Amino acid sequence: MEEAPKLPKFLSSNSARSPVEKAEVASAEESDEVPGLSEAEFRGIYERHAAEILRYAIRCVGRREIAEEIASEAFLKMHLHRDRILASRAAAWLTAAVKNQATDYWRRQQVERRHLDVAAPETAEPESEQDWSDLLRERALKPEHRVCLTLHYVHGMNRGEISARTGLSDNQVKNCLQYGLKLLRRSIGPKDGAQ
Amino acid sequence: MSATRCPEPDVLLACGEGVLPEALEREAQEHLAECALCRQLIEDLRSPAFAEPTLEELTRMERTVFSAKRKPLTWTIVGAIAAAVLVATLASLWMQQPGSAPKNETIATALKPALLPKQPPEPKLRLPLEPAPLRLPLAAAAVFRGRAAEHPGLDLEALGEALAPYRAGDYADAEDRLRNLAERFPAAVEPHFYLGVSELFAGDPQAATSDLEAARRIGGEALDDEIAWYLAIARERSGSWQDAAKLLEGLCDAEGLRQKQACEALGR
Numbered sequence: 001m002e003e004a005p006k007l008p009k010f011l012s013s014n015s016a017r018s019p020v021e022k023a024e025v026a027s028a029e030e031s032d033e034v035p036g037l038s039e040a041e042f043r044g045i046y047e048r049h050a051a052e053i054l055r056y057a058i059r060c061v062g063r064r065e066i067a068e069e070i071a072s073e074a075f076l077k078m079h080l081h082r083d084r085i086l087a088s089r090a091a092a093w094l095t096a097a098v099k100n101q102a103t104d105y106w107r108r109q110q111v112e113r114r115h116l117d118v119a120a121p122e123t124a125e126p127e128s129e130q131d132w133s134d135l136l137r138e139r140a141l142k143p144e145h146r147v148c149l150t151l152h153y154v155h156g157m158n159r160g161e162i163s164a165r166t167g168l169s170d171n172q173v174k175n176c177l178q179y180g181l182k183l184l185r186r187s188i189g190p191k192d193g194a195q
Numbered sequence: 196m197s198a199t200r201c202p203e204p205d206v207l208l209a210c211g212e213g214v215l216p217e218a219l220e221r222e223a224q225e226h227l228a229e230c231a232l233c234r235q236l237i238e239d240l241r242s243p244a245f246a247e248p249t250l251e252e253l254t255r256m257e258r259t260v261f262s263a264k265r266k267p268l269t270w271t272i273v274g275a276i277a278a279a280v281l282v283a284t285l286a287s288l289w290m291q292q293p294g295s296a297p298k299n300e301t302i303a304t305a306l307k308p309a310l311l312p313k314q315p316p317e318p319k320l321r322l323p324l325e326p327a328p329l330r331l332p333l334a335a336a337a338v339f340r341g342r343a344a345e346h347p348g349l350d351l352e353a354l355g356e357a358l359a360p361y362r363a364g365d366y367a368d369a370e371d372r373l374r375n376l377a378e379r380f381p382a383a384v385e386p387h388f389y390l391g392v393s394e395l396f397a398g399d400p401q402a403a404t405s406d407l408e409a410a411r412r413i414g415g416e417a418l419d420d421e422i423a424w425y426l427a428i429a430r431e432r433s434g435s436w437q438d439a440a441k442l443l444e445g446l447c448d449a450e451g452l453r454q455k456q457a458c459e460a461l462g463r
Contacts, residue, residue: 046260054248054256059241060214062205068252072259079260102214110216133232143239144398150236155204165204166240167249172324172396175366179397182367 037082037090045090046075053094060102064167070101138187145180148173202226207237243434250322250460322428322439322460327392327421329358350376354385361389366396377406384413384422392425400432420446424453427460 037045053074057067074097078085085093132154136146147166151157157165159173168176201207202223209215210223227233239245248256357372373390380386391407394400407426410418423442431439446457 046257050253050256050260051248054252055246058208058246058248060209060212062203062208064252068256068259072256075256075260099212099214102209102212106209106215106219110219133235136232136235142398143242143244147236147239147245150232150239151204154201154232166245167252169324171326171364172398174364175396176398178365179367 033086033088035084035086037078037085037087041087042079042082045078045087045094049091049094050075052091053098056095057098057102060098061105063164065164066105070098070105073101074098135184135188138184140183140187141180144168144172144176145183148176149180149184152177201230201233204236204240207233208240210237254462322431323456324395324428326361326364326396327389327425329362350380353379354383357386358389361393366393369393370397377409382413384410384418387413388418388422388425391422391429395425395429395432400429403429404433420451420453424457427457 050071054067054071057071057074058064061067061070074094077097078090078094132150136149141149144166148162148168151162151165152159159170159177162168162173163170166173202219206215206219206223207227210220210227215223227237353376357369357376360366360372361369370390370393373386373393377383377386377390387406387410391403391405391410394403394406404426407422407429410422411426423446427439427442427446430436430442440461443457443461446453447461447463
């Protein structure tokens with residue numbers, strides 16, 4: 001009796017599959033569509049999903065330059081494996097690839113943090129967040145002002161670090177901080193804008 | 196108030212996405228449940244103002260993905276596609292019955308869609324915002340020579356004073372002074388223009404759009420390109436990329452100080 005051809009390892013067990021592999025298997029099982037992307041299809045997929053995938057990567061890791069690397073890597077991987085990807089499942093494939101890499105990133109971060117915690121144990125108590133919470137309810141503040149003020153005064157980030165998280169330029173961060181403080185002063189202090 | 200130290204914003208942002216290690220996710224969730232400040236921060240970071248990739252990021256990513264190592268392959272394929280399109284077009288023209296072809300159909304028009312430059316990516320771009328250089332009206336020279344009375348249209352000394360904080364990068368102060376000046380001299384372009392730019396720096400693109408529109412209506416030859424450039428930034432930051440693109444196209448098509456930047460923003 002003829003034996004069924006053996007499946008590649010990643011197709012043989014559902015439990016050990018990564019999200020990307022699961023997306024591939026699911027797509028192969030659920031559809032009659034023939035896998036494989038042409039260069040033009042790849043380009044089209046890139047144009048349709050680049051912003052969305054980068055946005056998702058930013059949410060997953062916070063640091064925009066890391067997010068950019070992860071999103072680029074997902075598209076490069078897709079290009080590498082384009083012969084076994086269904087066009088209809090491309091977005092799911094890319095999302096799964098980003099999620100995978102973000103999970104790895106956080107795993108590595110956790111190991112690094114553990115080492116850092118040992119090297120520099122936390123001693124200082126955080127400043128009260130209540131005052132800031134109340135202050136930042138000021139209605140005139142826009143998200144840009146609130147984010148810059150919180151990252152600077154609560155999380156102790158400098159302008160460069162804020163810029164790396166928000167995508168704002170150094171100059172914009174400076175002005176958001178300046179203007180945000182001015183709005184806060186207006187709301188709590190004398191109307192003449194005294195310091 | 197939260198009893199624990201606020202987790203890093205990156206951790207908070209990733210919370211709920213299923214990518215954090217279990218313990219970190221649990222800690223962050225517990226913290227978020229009791230810290231209004233962090234909940235607000237996450238809400239803000241997830242708002243379109245921050246969640247959307249910038250033009251620079253998208254351009255860099257495109258360059259990485261379609262990088263030099265794949266260029267030969269890409270060009271081979273592009274060449275092959277172009278050749279195939281050309282052959283197919285010639286063949287279809289040759290096979291058509293005489294008189295049945297549209298009168299104005301030529302190889303050039305048939306190929307036009309394939310040869311058209313790629314449209315710029317539509318949404319969520321962030322044009323670079325740098326301070327507008329100071330350009331004062333010619334009448335300013337008269338003021339400096341002590342002949343201000345000859346130019347009653349605008350109080351240039353007051354404009355100079357209002358622009359001092361602008362020059363120093365204190366846009367909040369500049370905004371107050373320029374608004375006052377714009378109200379006093381509604382027909383003068385400079386107060387509206389520099390007020391619009393200051394509002395952009397202060398993170399208020401809607402107000403900036405309104406003042407830059409006013410500056411545009413008044414017009415001022417020396418400032419026209421600058422007004423269009425900053426109006427494009429204000430439009431784009433207000434979520435009207437299509438309007439911003441129209442302004443950029445105008446700048447890109449005409450020779451001017453902002454031509455290069457506008458063309459780059461459009462991906463040309």
